[in-house]
């Protein structure tokens with residue numbers, strides 16, 4: 001059962017591990033830190049390990065307070081993958097699917113499948129592809145829409161679409177979907193030409209004559225679409241003229257959630273971080289464990305790191321919803337000097353009504 005009532009901060013008990021609650025916005029940030037807990041574990045006389053559990057809410061905007069369900073407002077996330085022919089869109093989409101759970105929809109593949117299926121549009125599509133021309137939007141959009149509807153996933157990479165202004169405007173008005181962002185593979189023509197000529201997938205359009213025509217169409221019709229999204233701040237440009245693995249490194253950075261970026265950053269600073277996922281009531285959370293070791297990290301520095309992590313350095317904090325400056329409500333039973341840590345507790349954010357600890361059941 002969803003608990004949608006605002007709640008009080010948990011009772012701070014200095015005999016056990018205490019809790020840290022962090023409030024962020026009204027569920028509106030894509031990656032939100034919603035709950036955190038610090039567990040102090042004593043080992044012998046002189047050592048302690050403390051574990052910080054941070055939970056990041058994973059969904060986009062949804063009105064949990066109104067209906068208590070993340071699924072009621074489930075929306076489809078779409079990323080357009082654009083770039084010239086042979087820039088490596090399909091290759092990188094396979095990697096993204098494997099690592100980030102998207103479904104890959106290639107407009108070109110859907111059109112080629114339509115030809116094979118013997119549909120009434122087959123001959124027209126085949127001729128357009130042979131000439132490197134762009135198939136009328138209504139045909140391609142129907143195929144994309146069907147593929148989205150038939151798929152249970154809610155995250156899609158749409159590769160090779162929109163390829164011109166007509167594609168873009170028609171998709172938007174028919175589906176009402178705005179892309180989350182546009183992944184743009186930037187690659188010089190000579191490199192793309194080389195790749196296409198050795199692609200060896202038996203494609204009718206991978207001959208030098210059609211390739212030149214496709215390059216022209218790309219320059220004249222597709223680049224303006226990229227410019228359109230650039231003006232809206234939606235383009236994530238990748239230098240695609242590098243080996244596949246290097247390109248994927250750059251791609252990964254675009255798709256990696258902010259919480260993981262924080263994790264990666266702090267891994268370098270003597271604090272062990274582990275993260276994974278947890279599902280509660282149909283909602284997915286990222287869980288980050290920070291393990292502090294007194295041997296490695298001075299206590300004061302450790303606390304400073306936690307505070308920094310929670311308060312200053314998380315760019316997806318919806319700061320406007322938090323009454324800064326952060327209040328340190330309680331800091332209990334902490335003995336400095338590496339003796340031991342019995343408990344540590346603080347509550348970030350002064351407006352307790354923002355707290356909806358749906359994940360209180362976490363151990």
Ligand SMILES: Nc1ncnc2c1ncn2[C@@H]1O[C@H](COP(=O)(O)OP(=O)(O)O)[C@@H](O)[C@H]1O
Pocket residue numbers: 083084085086087088089090091092195196198199200240241242243244245247
């Ligand atoms: N970074 C890269 N370096 C070298 N070859 C690549 C790279 N990325 C893809 N390729 C190869 O180039 C060809 C075209 O890549 P593909 O992913 O099909 O491009 P697109 O989908 O943009 O047309 C394929 O044979 C692929 O194996």
Ligand SMILES: Nc1ccn([C@@H]2O[C@H](COP(=O)(O)OP(=O)(O)O)[C@@H](O)[C@H]2O)c(=O)n1
Pocket residue numbers: 084085086089106107108109111128129130132133134135136140159160161162163167205214
């Ligand atoms: N949105 C789209 C995508 C592809 N196509 C057609 O499909 C062809 C192949 O596109 P593709 O995306 O599979 O391949 P690349 O040209 O990117 O290598 C294009 O040259 C177009 O003729 C289209 O008409 N409309």
